[in-house]
Amino acid sequence: MKLFNSIAAKLGKIESIFGLVIYVKPQLENLVQTPIPTKHGEFILHYYSNTIDDKEHVALVKGDVADKENVPVRIHSECFTGDVLGSRRCDCGEQLDMALQMIDKAGFGILIYLRQEGRGIGLLKKLQAYNLQDQGMDTVDANIHLGHLADEREYSIAALMLENLNVKSVELITNNPKKIEELEKLGINVVGRIPVEAVAHDDNVGYLKTKAKKMAHMLFESKK
Numbered sequence: 112m113k114l115f116n117s118i119a120a121k122l123g124k125i126e127s128i129f130g131l132v133i134y135v136k137p138q139l140e141n142l143v144q145t146p147i148p149t150k151h152g153e154f155i156l157h158y159y160s161n162t163i164d165d166k167e168h169v170a171l172v173k174g175d176v177a178d179k180e181n182v183p184v185r186i187h188s189e190c191f192t193g194d195v196l197g198s199r200r201c202d203c204g205e206q207l208d209m210a211l212q213m214i215d216k217a218g219f220g221i222l223i224y225l226r227q228e229g230r231g232i233g234l235l236k237k238l239q240a241y242n243l244q245d246q247g248m249d250t251v252d253a254n255i256h257l258g259h260l261a262d263e264r265e266y267s268i269a270a271l272m273l274e275n276l277n278v279k280s281v282e283l284i285t286n287n288p289k290k291i292e293e294l295e296k297l298g299i300n301v302v303g304r305i306p307v308e309a310v311a312h313d314d315n316v317g318y319l320k321t322k323a324k325k326m327a328h329m330l331f332e333s334k335k
Contacts, residue, residue: 139161141157141275143156143157149211159275171211176220180280180302181303184223185206186225186285187225188230192237206307231262241253243257250318262326266290273299280301281302284305287329289327311331
């Protein structure tokens with residue numbers, strides 16, 4: 112009930128009937144589970160449908176996570192350029208690979224793959240933002256220039272997926288304190304953080320420094 116109330120309030124899914132305001136409970140269904148062998152061992156891929164959006168969100172699960180505490184969890188937002196093409200403009204592809212490696216080493220865990228490209232603004236706008244960055248803007252200012260927030264990602268579906276998998280508490284694989292805060296607001300018991308810092312290089316160091324300075328990501332802390 113706590114998770115439902117948190118998500119309902121977050122989404123603002125309400126209807127007015129004869130002056131009464133009621134919450135419409137979002138629905139999520141685990142439609143398919145299938146084994147996926149990877150270079151980091153075998154995972155079970157869970158395919159979800161939902162009533163919040165029409166996107167295909169999935170979870171890669173290793174081992175038995177039901178009713179478990181301190182489950183390593185990575186909530187990874189889609190990055191076509193980084194995850195698929197290996198773009199060096201960001202650290203997304205490296206983080207995806209590192210997270211799967213960490214989960215494999217732990218022997219159990221979850222990687223949730225959310226379809227919210229470009230920190231929630233979509234692939235088209237992200238590519239437009241890249242062009243603005245090449246003209247001198249940073250990743251935050253480029254998003255704002257295009258009429259968006261610096262970060263429009265939303266984690267209600269991830270919280271519902273963790274509830275569906277019956278996870279009791281998580282250690283979140285992230286450098287982003289806002290992600291921890293948002294999940295806790297949604298009723299997820301986050302008991303720890305696992306850093307996932309890729310090596311910076313010439314193509315992405317400016318991007319990473321902007322995330323650290325303007326978005327409070329926990330990066331470059333060992334060099335302070």
